[in-house]
Amino acid sequence: MKSHHRGVVWSIVVVCLIFGIVGCKRRQQNSPTENESAVSQFTFGVAPFTVATSNEDLLAGTMPSQIFPVDPKLLPQLDDAMQTRMAATKKHTISELTMVKCLAATPAPTTRLKQALRDYYAHVGQCASVDYVIVPQILSARERVGSPIGASVPAYIALNMYVVDVNTGDLVKYVHFEEEQQALADDILKAGAFFERGGKWLTASELASFGIQKGLKELGL
Incomplete structure (x- = not known):
């Protein structure tokens, strides 16, 4: 027993x-993973979109082969899309107004060297007391000609998104998004993306919004 x-x-x-x-x-x-925990401790500042017209305007990379003039009316729409998409990441981001004030208060770079541009945004970030600055640029944009159900000319967007380390002025990472919307019959491999975007012909700002969302994911945000 x-x-x-x-x-x-x-x-x-x-x-x-x-x-x-x-x-x-x-x-x-x-x-949470160590990386997720570390990223959550950082503070980000998002600069407003600017238009790049030549390679000298870029923090990295080159201009696309298709260059279309960017309608100035598109910029506030892109900024709104960026703020909305960034808010969805749940990362600690300072207000857009603070970034605008610091951009205005920071002396512009005296040269067009890429490092000078990065240093400029690093100084903006120091003014705003953030760890990293996200710098978005629109390189080329063509508006849709038509309607959501049919377009004779599809929307086209090319944009870059950069992450600048405020402490060092180094470029941590950047992504490039470039797309001309295709009809479902012309590119069946992108059927998932087509229906995810509502199964319709997008405007330039709508296409850019999806590009911003994809870019933030590629940046690890």
Whole structure:
């Protein structure tokens, strides 16, 4: 009987240990990764969109092969899309007004060297007391000619998004988004994206909004 009793007790101990280990593993799986925890501690500032007309205007990269003039009316729409998409990331972002004030208060770069542009945005970030500045640029844009159900000329967008380290002035990462919307019959491989975007012909600002969303994901935000 004593042997049987000890066997039962040992079985209970083993079961408890197993469930304890499983519980620990579950807690570990549910905990945030080190990278996610680190990113959540940073503060971001988002600069307004600017129009790049030549390679000298870019913080990195080159201009696209298709160049269309950017309608100035498109810029506030892009800024709104950026603020909305950035808010959805749940990252700590300072107000747009603070960034605008610091942009105005920071002396413009005296040269058009790429590092000078990066340093300029780093100084803006220091003024705004942020860790990183996101710098979006629109390179080329063509508006849709038509309606959501049919377009004789589809929308086209080319934009860059950069992340500048405020402490060093270094370019941490940048992404390039360039797309001309295609009809579903012309590019069946993009059927998922077509229906995700509402299954319609997009305006330039709508196409750019999806580009901003994709760019933020590629930047790790």
